[in-house]
Amino acid sequence: MKIRNHRLIRDDGSALAYLASPHAGRSISPRFLVLHYTAGSSAGGTVAWFCSPASRVSAHLVIARDGSVTQLVPFNREAWHAGQSRWGSLSGLNHHSIGIELDNAGCLIRSGGKWVSPLSRRSYPESEVTVACHRNDPPGTPPCGWHAYTPEQIEATLECGMALVDQYGLADVLGHDDIAPGRKRDPGPDFPLESVRARLLGRRDDHPERYRTTARLYVRSGPGPECAALPGTPLPPATVVEVLAKRGLWWEVDVVGEVNGVMDLVGWCHSKYLEAIGG
Incomplete structure (x- = not known):
């Protein structure tokens, strides 16, 4: 553009x-x-x-x-x-x-077993919700749902x-x-x-979330198992990735360095197979 x-x-x-x-x-x-x-x-x-x-x-x-x-x-x-x-x-x-x-929809509340917008009263599926605390919340504030x-x-x-x-x-x-x-x-x-x-x-992200794969892991074109696996995957165990975005349990990651002959590999994977290693 x-x-x-x-x-x-x-x-x-x-x-x-x-x-x-x-x-x-x-x-x-x-x-x-x-x-x-x-x-x-x-x-x-x-x-x-x-x-x-x-x-x-x-x-x-x-x-x-x-x-x-x-x-x-x-x-x-x-x-x-x-x-x-x-x-x-x-x-x-x-x-x-x-x-x-x-x-x-922003911040969502739990009502009747569903995630609901307090403004529109529209409900959202679990797959479209991230449960987290806001960075400006006081310590001890319980997490709420956020529309992905x-x-x-x-x-x-x-x-x-x-x-x-x-x-x-x-x-x-x-x-x-x-x-x-x-x-x-x-x-x-x-x-x-x-x-x-x-x-x-054009700055370095000062606070990248870095994780290590705990098993062979496919990186996909979108957030879900139905999305195509990308060339260069599965990633071997202990591959380091940086998190770009989160959508429920599916996270968009940037693979650090060259893996399986592929550079600049960016895609989505399931967070179950990632462990935090710090910045």
């Missing part, structure tokens, strides 16, 4: 979906990328709400669960996504950032983010929970923020 006239376009020059939100403020020179979850039940519903005169909220981009992208505000105009916020000496991050909303992001969303975030960093020279990639930690929890623990930040900004 690339950017022309502050709008996102495909590499072949064709336009992505664009629906103008009425909630766009003054001109900005963006310095940061801020990531959110919608806490809604569909990307279409979020886009419609952001375009409603009654909402008084917006974002520059909405990324659906299939990875499709809708833009609502030009990147050189303020979108109303951050609210009361601060990063370093800056306050009011709407005036300093580009906001991306990912279609995701899809691989397509992570890939779309990276593609959009790379275009934005290249065009505007963004200095950092932040979560809403970074800039409003007492008020917001998005994008939540299922989103691989450290890895996305590292890949977009």
